[in-house]
Amino acid sequence: xxxxxxxxxxxxxxxxxxxxxxxxxxxxxxxxxxxxxxxxxxxxxxxxxxxxxxxxxxxxxxxxxxxxxxxxxxxxxxxxxxxxxxxxxxxxxxxxxxxxxxxxxxxxxxxxxxxxxxxxxxxxxxxxxxxxxxxxxxxxxxxxxxxxxxxxxxxxxxxxxxxxxxxxxxxxxxxxxxxxxxxx
Amino acid sequence: xxxxxxxxxxxxxxxxxxxxxxxxxxxxxxxxxxxxxxxxxxxxxxxxxxxxxxxxxxxxxxxxxxxxxxxxxxxxxxxxxxxxxxxxxxxxxxxxxxxxxxxxxxxxxxxxxxxxxxxxxx
Numbered sequence: 001x002x003x004x005x006x007x008x009x010x011x012x013x014x015x016x017x018x019x020x021x022x023x024x025x026x027x028x029x030x031x032x033x034x035x036x037x038x039x040x041x042x043x044x045x046x047x048x049x050x051x052x053x054x055x056x057x058x059x060x061x062x063x064x065x066x067x068x069x070x071x072x073x074x075x076x077x078x079x080x081x082x083x084x085x086x087x088x089x090x091x092x093x094x095x096x097x098x099x100x101x102x103x104x105x106x107x108x109x110x111x112x113x114x115x116x117x118x119x120x121x122x123x124x125x126x127x128x129x130x131x132x133x134x135x136x137x138x139x140x141x142x143x144x145x146x147x148x149x150x151x152x153x154x155x156x157x158x159x160x161x162x163x164x165x166x167x168x169x170x171x172x173x174x175x176x177x178x179x180x181x182x183x184x
Numbered sequence: 185x186x187x188x189x190x191x192x193x194x195x196x197x198x199x200x201x202x203x204x205x206x207x208x209x210x211x212x213x214x215x216x217x218x219x220x221x222x223x224x225x226x227x228x229x230x231x232x233x234x235x236x237x238x239x240x241x242x243x244x245x246x247x248x249x250x251x252x253x254x255x256x257x258x259x260x261x262x263x264x265x266x267x268x269x270x271x272x273x274x275x276x277x278x279x280x281x282x283x284x285x286x287x288x289x290x291x292x293x294x295x296x297x298x299x300x301x302x303x304x305x306x
Binding site: 120122 | 194197205215227281284291298
C-alpha cells in the first residue's frame with residue numbers, strides 16, 4: 001500500500017477519534033465495500049454479510065477511541081469483521097473444517113496469478129476454496145495487507161498466512177482451470 | 185504479475201447494488217446518529233462527576249449530623265476522580281489533535297511529492 005494511502009487511513013482514524021464532524025460517515029463510505037465483500041466471503045451469503053457488517057460498525061464506533069495505532073485502522077476493522085463472522089459461523093457449526101489446526105509447509109515456486117479471469121469467475125472460485133484459504137486471499141486481494149497485518153486479522157502466524165496464500169492461489173487456479181478459465 | 189488493485193475492483197463489482205443495500209444504509213445512518221449522541225454524552229462525563237462531587241460537598245456542609253464527615257470525604261474522593269478523568273480526557277484529546285495535525289502535514293508533503301514526480305515524468 002502506498003504511504004499516501006496509509007496516511008489517509010491514519011488521518012481518518014484520528015478524525016474519528018477526535019469525534020470530528022463527518023469522520024464516521026467518511027469511514028463508512030471508504031471501508032463499506034471491502035468490509036462487506038470480506039463479510040460475505042466469510043459467511044457465504046449477502047444477508048449474513050450485512051448483519052456482520054452492521055455489528056462491525058457498532059463495535060468499531062464504540063471502540064475506535066481506544067485504537068492505539070491509527071495506522072492499523074484497516075487491519076483492526078477486518079479483525080472485527082473476522083471475529084464477528086467466526087462467532088456466527090461457530091454458532092451455526094459451519095466452520096469445522098477451517099477450525100482444524102494443521103501444520104503447513106509450502107514451496108514458493110511458481111506462484112499463480114489471475115490475469116485473464118473475469119470478476120464473476122474469481123468471485124465464484126473464491127467460494128469454492130476452504131474458508132481458511134478464502135479469508136487470507138480476500139484480504140490479500142482487497143487491501144494488499146502485509147502478512148503481519150493479515151496474521152493479526154485471522155489470528156495465526158505469519159508463516160501460516162504465507163502458506164495459506166500460496167495454497168489458496170493454487171486452489172483458485174485449479175478451480176478456475178476446471179471451470180475452463182485461465183488455461184494458459 | 186497482475187496488481188491487486190485490478191482484482192480488487194473486479195471483486196468489489198460483485199457486491200449487491202446500491203438499491204439492495206438501501207435499507208442497510210438507512211440503518212447505518214441511524215446507528216451513526218445514535219452513536220454521535222452517545223459520544224456527546226460521554227464527552228462530558230468528567231464534568232458530571234465534578235458537579236456530583238460539588239453537590240455532595242454542599243449537602244455535607246449543610247447537613248448537621250454525624251454523617252457530615254462521610255459526605256465531605258466522599259465528595260473529596262469523587263472530586264479527585266473527576267479531576268483525574270478530566271486530565272486524562274484532555275491529554276488524550278491533545279494527543280489525537282497533535283497526531284492529526286502531523287498527519288495532515290505528512291499527507292500534504294506526500295501529495296506535493298507525488299505531484300512533483302508526475303511532473304518530472306511528463
